[in-house]
Amino acid sequence: xxxxxxxxxxxxxxxxxIRSGMCQEEAYHLQVLNPGEYIIQIYSDPEKDxxxxxxxDIIPNSRVPDPITxxxxxxxxxxxxxxxxxxxxxxxxxxTIPKAEPFYTTIKLVxxxxxxxxxxxxxxxxxxxx
Numbered sequence: 001x002x003x004x005x006x007x008x009x010x011x012x013x014x015x016x017x018i019r020s021g022m023c024q025e026e027a028y029h030l031q032v033l034n035p036g037e038y039i040i041q042i043y044s045d046p047e048k049d050x051x052x053x054x055x056x057d058i059i060p061n062s063r064v065p066d067p068i069t070x071x072x073x074x075x076x077x078x079x080x081x082x083x084x085x086x087x088x089x090x091x092x093x094x095x096t097i098p099k100a101e102p103f104y105t106t107i108k109l110v111x112x113x114x115x116x117x118x119x120x121x122x123x124x125x126x127x128x129x130x
Contacts, residue, residue, distance in 0.1 A: 050062045092104045093108075
């Protein structure tokens, strides 16, 4: 007979998950590991479930996800810093906004030395950054 494996989760007294993993089905059920720690063997999802600290019952789908902050929300959708700087340079180059020096001139020197058509051999142009 093949051993069956199930998910186990170790909780603290507050119902927070300490660790989780897989074990043989018969290996654990409810076992106190250390004061304030116990292990529950059940088909459970530690990302979604919590445990009642009094009855030690698993409460499915009761874990409240951490709220996403405005910083995290913005970070997920902001363009990369390189893309943001490129947007600024193109706006300056198109005279949509004033040219910020020495930023504009420095970037223009590099772009002129190595054009998009890939016609310059890397290292063949000496660019002096001011």
